Amino acid sequence: MPKGHLLYAQSGGVTAVINATASAVLTAARAHKVTALWAKNGILGALREEFYDTRKLKAAEIKALAHTPGGAFGSCRFKLKSIEQDRAQYERLIDVFRAHDIRWFLYNGGNDSADTALKLSKVATELDYPLTCIGVPKTVDNDLVVTDCCPGFGSAAKYTAVSVAEAALDVAAMADTSTKVFVYEVMGRHAGWLAAAAGMAGDGEDLAPHLILFPENAFDEAAFLAKVQSVLTTVGHCVVVVSEGIRHADGRFVAEAGGKDAFGHSRLGGVGPMLAALCKDKLDVKVHWAVPDYLQRSARHLASKTDLAHAMAVGKAAVELALAGKNGVMPTIQRVSDKPYRWKIAPHPLSEIANHEKAMPKAFIRKDGFGITKACRTYLEPLIRGEAPPPYGRDGLPAFVRPSLPLLPKKLAAWSK
Amino acid sequence: MPKGHLLYAQSGGVTAVINATASAVLTAARAHKVTALWAKNGILGALREEFYDTRKLKAAEIKALAHTPGGAFGSCRFKLKSIEQDRAQYERLIDVFRAHDIRWFLYNGGNDSADTALKLSKVATELDYPLTCIGVPKTVDNDLVVTDCCPGFGSAAKYTAVSVAEAALDVAAMADTSTKVFVYEVMGRHAGWLAAAAGMAGDGEDLAPHLILFPENAFDEAAFLAKVQSVLTTVGHCVVVVSEGIRHADGRFVAEAGGKDAFGHSRLGGVGPMLAALCKDKLDVKVHWAVPDYLQRSARHLASKTDLAHAMAVGKAAVELALAGKNGVMPTIQRVSDKPYRWKIAPHPLSEIANHEKAMPKAFIRKDGFGITKACRTYLEPLIRGEAPPPYGRDGLPAFVRPSLPLLPKKLAAWSK
16 A cells, blocks of 8 residues: 555646546555545645545545536636746645655646646745646636646537537528527637537538637628628528627637616626627628527536546546656647547656647638538547436436535634635 | 319427427328428418418428427418408409419417417308317417417427536536526516426526516616525525526516627627626626527427427317317316326317417426426426437537428419518
8 A cells, every 4th residue: 555645636727527537646656555635726725734634535536526517626717836836835745745745746728737836846846845746737618738628628619519410400491581680609718629629510511500700800890791691591591500709800808898787787708699790780680599508517417528537537647647646747638540539648757748838720610611521520520429418316406415524624824824 | 982182281389299290180180181381481371362272292391390400391470360350361362272273271370370260260160161270289488278289389498408508517517616606597578487397407406597587577787686696605506497488576577678799780689698797796796698599499409208299289179170170279278187297189279379478387396486486387287298309410410301382373363562
């Protein structure tokens, strides 16, 4: 039995399958007879010395985590300052780790988390504290470099493609006397990965989505309206997918300039409703819009089986890499072949992942800017393939688990930021 | 083999399971060796003499309709004028029916469609044309009287409950450093059936949804904000479900007074974003909002098994009632017992259904106005119970069918309104 404790924590926006990664981490830790602690609300739990002892979780609870969305013990949006700016907080973390004999730290998140794990591993080395730090990938934004895709993205992508396909059938049925333009807003402030996923709903000029607006392209109101009108003429209705992050040519977010609502309060974003209003006013057609927001990243009921497998594989690999002392790495997903889809897990230095952002390849966006290419379909298809529904109860709802544990007693003074 | 043709048409907003009703209608018609025609875009197809001969559909297509959302050959939002106002259009319909030897007419929709079927049956009698008219229930609004529930509602209700449960886990995980108030907007302009369905996501003070705003209650801004603040204090985050149809005490829709957006255009409704903005401004917390719009009524991937069974049963019964000459009735769903849930189909005169609207019982809304009662849960639970997922393809998408048929040749002059 290895000496010391393993600490697992979740960071950034949660996903439909991040708890599946946690489930795999805890299962692997148990298999290796390592005690795994879980930090409440990500790295904040480590700073605040708020830990759960996962040995108290039942095996059935750990298993059920694999089909439960959200983050079971909380995540956080909290970026550590640089070591130069605030060395004290890194030293605080090492103090806490030392107090709880934490020898392995697994941080499950995106870019910022990879950066945090990397910095912590450096500080630990400087302070001569034996710590192995592993970054575990997760993000619906799919914007980590090196890894072929990010756990969480495939399920959000599947949700998006299926939802657009379903809503499009509704719109097609009603268009003769009702809604003619339907606008669907997807997440993605910088890269159009989820917007692209919507393109999987249909392949062909006449099939929805008829029009995708990517954050990669500057928004051109005239070109947009002309394209919608052209689709209305040929198809009779138009399904538009828009990324929340589209910008004007001058760089401003289209959703930014919100105006006032009925209460006289500033409007929140919502580029979807904005474009719908534009079509209504300029093209004089009935419009509808949908903004699924958190639904798209928490829809465990529609998780991709491939994504779930990835999420669990990176969790298991992270424990194995940690116990093997592979400090400062991330288990990444490497695509071996498209058809048949084959993949493997390979560790990669965090130093080459942290603070980089993967953009969508230009070759994935159609030349007219309003759709995806065959290369994009080849990339996306295996990621949304396969279903992995949760078990359902007699109440008609998925049997999600809401584990509850007492916090471990603190050993240090309270953290003062 | 009975003489004459049966005509099936869809009306009003489509649902996740209205095509399942169609599938059952066509299957039953085939079993009785009756030729079934299908009108394009509902009653408009009858006025325009636009019919499909469903004998040309493959058995596999008819089967696949049962797992395909939307309306396969189009629906319509078109209310016939009264017989007194426009007798000509009723006579046109009888002319068309006579030309195509249509002896049975099945109109699949809500209140308006029941009314249309009833009026047509009266005019046919007056004109001595042998026609049996059946109203087939369908509406996510669940507002038809007599029937215990309406096909389409159960699936939208399940979608709502599951989506709120999933998003709530996301919000709970992030609340410490991110979104504290999440607002989810459901359909329902007059009755809070779908808002109530959201209540199935959790049972207990601390569980989401923490707050439901029903169209049955006048919106009270101060009481709303006080309740949100109270939930924030005790739970740490707050999930709000709001019906699109909530009104001020003076009767105006809260979503009505839209203001202007960045383009200077009138804002479309969206009471969800409006309430989120209100919480942000008054309570100074981070907010998010979701408006699933058409997704909630087209989510065949998450259909309720009970709802699907209802949808198919009314389709089959409609054909049997028609062939038995039961003119002017609707096959309704009658609840026999709650536990175990048992139900049966019973015909009821359209005259007692058309133009009535079923409100949600007062006893279904909690005394504080912000949640549902045990009686409501007892009613809703069997309706969202059971899963009936569609088959999926290798592309990761449900294998929906998009049947295509040529229109039958017209026999009359074009319809001029």
